[in-house]
Amino acid sequence: MASPAVEMVGVSKRFGDVVAVDSLDLTVEDGEFFSLLGPSGCGKTTTLRMIAGFEYPTEGNLRIHGVEMGLKPANERPVNTVFQSYALFPHMTVFDNVAFGLRMKKVAASEIETRVKRVLDQVQLSQRADARPNQLSGGMQQRVALARALVNEPEVLLLDEPLGALDLKLRQNMQYELKDLQARVGITFIYVTHDQEEALTMSDRIGVMNDGRLLQVGNAHDIYEKPESRFVADFIGDINLIEAEITGARSARLSNGVEVGIPEGHPASGSVTLALRPEQLVLGGVEVRKEGKDQLRARVTRRTYFGDVYYYDVDAGLGELLEVKEENRPDVDTFDVGADVTVSWRTESVNLVTG
Amino acid sequence: MSDVRVTPELEAAAERAEARRGFVLSLPPYIYLVLFFALPLVLVFVYSFASRSSTGQTVLQDWNLESYRRLFSPLVLEIFVRSFLLALVTTLVCLLVSYPFAYYIATRGPRVRSVLLVLVMIPFWSNFLVRTYAWRVILGSDGLVSQVSQALGGEPIRVLFTNSAVLIGLVYGFLPFMVLPLYAAIERLDWSLVEAARDLYANGWTAFRKVTLPLSMPGVVAGSILVFIPSLGAYVTPAILGGARTVLMGDYIVSQFLAARNWPFGSALSFAIMFVMLLATVVYFRAGAKSL
Numbered sequence: 154m155a156s157p158a159v160e161m162v163g164v165s166k167r168f169g170d171v172v173a174v175d176s177l178d179l180t181v182e183d184g185e186f187f188s189l190l191g192p193s194g195c196g197k198t199t200t201l202r203m204i205a206g207f208e209y210p211t212e213g214n215l216r217i218h219g220v221e222m223g224l225k226p227a228n229e230r231p232v233n234t235v236f237q238s239y240a241l242f243p244h245m246t247v248f249d250n251v252a253f254g255l256r257m258k259k260v261a262a263s264e265i266e267t268r269v270k271r272v273l274d275q276v277q278l279s280q281r282a283d284a285r286p287n288q289l290s291g292g293m294q295q296r297v298a299l300a301r302a303l304v305n306e307p308e309v310l311l312l313d314e315p316l317g318a319l320d321l322k323l324r325q326n327m328q329y330e331l332k333d334l335q336a337r338v339g340i341t342f343i344y345v346t347h348d349q350e351e352a353l354t355m356s357d358r359i360g361v362m363n364d365g366r367l368l369q370v371g372n373a374h375d376i377y378e379k380p381e382s383r384f385v386a387d388f389i390g391d392i393n394l395i396e397a398e399i400t401g402a403r404s405a406r407l408s409n410g411v412e413v414g415i416p417e418g419h420p421a422s423g424s425v426t427l428a429l430r431p432e433q434l435v436l437g438g439v440e441v442r443k444e445g446k447d448q449l450r451a452r453v454t455r456r457t458y459f460g461d462v463y464y465y466d467v468d469a470g471l472g473e474l475l476e477v478k479e480e481n482r483p484d485v486d487t488f489d490v491g492a493d494v495t496v497s498w499r500t501e502s503v504n505l506v507t508g
Numbered sequence: 509m510s511d512v513r514v515t516p517e518l519e520a521a522a523e524r525a526e527a528r529r530g531f532v533l534s535l536p537p538y539i540y541l542v543l544f545f546a547l548p549l550v551l552v553f554v555y556s557f558a559s560r561s562s563t564g565q566t567v568l569q570d571w572n573l574e575s576y577r578r579l580f581s582p583l584v585l586e587i588f589v590r591s592f593l594l595a596l597v598t599t600l601v602c603l604l605v606s607y608p609f610a611y612y613i614a615t616r617g618p619r620v621r622s623v624l625l626v627l628v629m630i631p632f633w634s635n636f637l638v639r640t641y642a643w644r645v646i647l648g649s650d651g652l653v654s655q656v657s658q659a660l661g662g663e664p665i666r667v668l669f670t671n672s673a674v675l676i677g678l679v680y681g682f683l684p685f686m687v688l689p690l691y692a693a694i695e696r697l698d699w700s701l702v703e704a705a706r707d708l709y710a711n712g713w714t715a716f717r718k719v720t721l722p723l724s725m726p727g728v729v730a731g732s733i734l735v736f737i738p739s740l741g742a743y744v745t746p747a748i749l750g751g752a753r754t755v756l757m758g759d760y761i762v763s764q765f766l767a768a769r770n771w772p773f774g775s776a777l778s779f780a781i782m783f784v785m786l787l788a789t790v791v792y793f794r795a796g797a798k799s800l
Contacts, residue, residue, distance in 0.1 A: 205707060206707075207706075207707075227703070227706040227707050228706050228707070228708075228709045228710055228711055229709075232707075233707055233708065234703075234707045236700050236703070236704060237700075240698065240700040242701060242705075242718075243701075244722050244723060253705070253708045253710075253718075254708035254709055257708055257710050257714065258709050305709075
């Protein structure tokens with residue numbers, strides 16, 4: 154079996170007393186689009202920089218396709234980076250920027266010509282080969298940065314928040330382009346971002362980091378639907394976290410005294426945290442009683458209109474307000490502020506989180 | 509409540525007021541520059557066409573180009589070439605010494621950096637003349653250099669009153685003018701560009717050659733101009749450390765004004781040197797612009 158594209162075992166990075174990355178174990182498979190997601194300062198960029206060879210691990214092992222990287226400098230590693238600020242050489246043309254890596258590797262001039270032209274074609278910049286980076290728009294610069302890395306056909310492509318500097322519309326287009334490109338070239342992508350939407354839409358798998366630790370690794374669905382920790386639940390999307398006391402294998406009591414169903418696989422007693430997405434909650438009139446669902450009486454304290462959806466804050470006597478997301482459709486009832494309602498959810502929707 | 513509309517007329521009026529304010533504020537420096545810089549320069553220019561009476565007095569009549577004709581005499585050309593070469597070598601030596609030093613400062617942490625920058629500027633706190641005289645002690649026939657040479661079993665060396673002494677003095681005096689612009693240029697460098705070069709398989713030296721050096725060219729150009737120009741017209745250092753056989757442009761101009769009392773010729777010499785400096789500046793800027 155082929156060895157994984159990147160394998161990190163017990164990798165830590167300390168800057169003086171500061172622990173940037175804390176004994177990280179991570180395996181990225183060949184051809185995967187893997188995202189490292191987390192807030193700024195969580196260690197995701199340091200992790201990427203260690204793979205690139207800009208930083209060296211304080212301890213642990215880092216292998217690329219089975220080869221130990223150790224203290225190998227960046228120029229001897231089979232990886233390339235797309236920098237957050239693009240880091241295009243301002244004193245070189247687009248062509249020279251893209252040709253830089255091939256020239257360093259002493260590839261024949263004729264082959265450089267062909268390969269640079271081909272990759273510029275791929276990113277639709279063949280017309281601008283003689284331009285200087287500062288003559289290009291942000292989106293174009295971004296594509297030059299991508300071309301400059303891809304032309305070398307690296308074993309792993311590292312991307313450090315490459316879409317961060319683009320405006321929203323362009324960013325969304327680039328998300329699809331990047332995903333398509335990755336599928337086409339088949340190169341392993343490791344993508345660092347703090348934008349959960351980017352990570353969810355593009356990645357085969359996501360690793361969520363916080364405080365230098367990798368908290369959860371899984372596909373977009375697992376990360377969103379089955380967060381294992383309070384941090385992951387809270388960081389990805391909106392979520393209601395409800396404290397409860399365990400009363401049985403499948404039941405717990407909320408702080409307002411109502412007993413609700415919970416999934417199995419928790420301690421026999423003590424407190425648990427129930428995690429429910431706003432879109433998993435449903436508002437209804439007080440007279441309705443739904444079978445197979447847990448239900449709380451509540452009062453609407455705020456309604457926010459987003460066009461396609463309404464966000465409600467409702468007070469169910471839990472201390473904290475619950476957030477409910479309802480689609481703006483003719484068949485969905487809307488409620489005014491102050492209205493008495495019921496909040497219900499399917500028992501299967503409940504996720505227990507720790508931490 | 510009254511509604512204040514920002515009309516184009518209002519905006520234009522505001523702009524005019526702004527421009528007037530700017531003009532008034534910039535008047536004092538303008539007046540200063542005209543009185544103490546432009547006017548004397550015009551005087552020197554006028555004098556360079558004047559003639560001399562039989563007693564050596566400058567006469568502001570019989571305007572002629574005699575002084576400019578004399579510029580092309582072999583003696584003047586020799587002095588000029590010597591000054592030019594010395595200034596060139598001074599600039600090169602300053603550049604070679606300063607670059608690694610400036611690079612070192614620029615890549616330190618903020619605290620070490622400010623300490624090193626202060627160290628660069630400390631020499632300015634004492635008089636230039638005094639510092640140059642100190643070199644006389646070091647370079648003289650029984651000075652430090654000579655003593656070290658003798659201690660190592662060599663001949664006594666007298667560096668003083670040679671071109672080398674002047675070169676050492678000039679490099680010493682103008683080094684900060686090279687270090688500071690270089691430091692500023694290197695400090696401004698976007699280090700992710702160097703990382704990008706390393707990422708694209710360049711080793712440390714190649715990344716320096718292909719990225720760091722070309723991008724710090726503005727500092728190289730600025731520093732070179734700041735060192736070359738005063739070196740070309742230097743007077744104090746050659747006068748103190750140089751010998752009688754190594755007359756340079758600065759000494760020569762001074763001697764025309766004081767000893768020879770030939771003000772028209774001295775003025776012409778001053779203008780010739782200004783012209784060369786201007787030319788050198790243009791060439792440097794062109795070269796700098798091209799390398800970027």
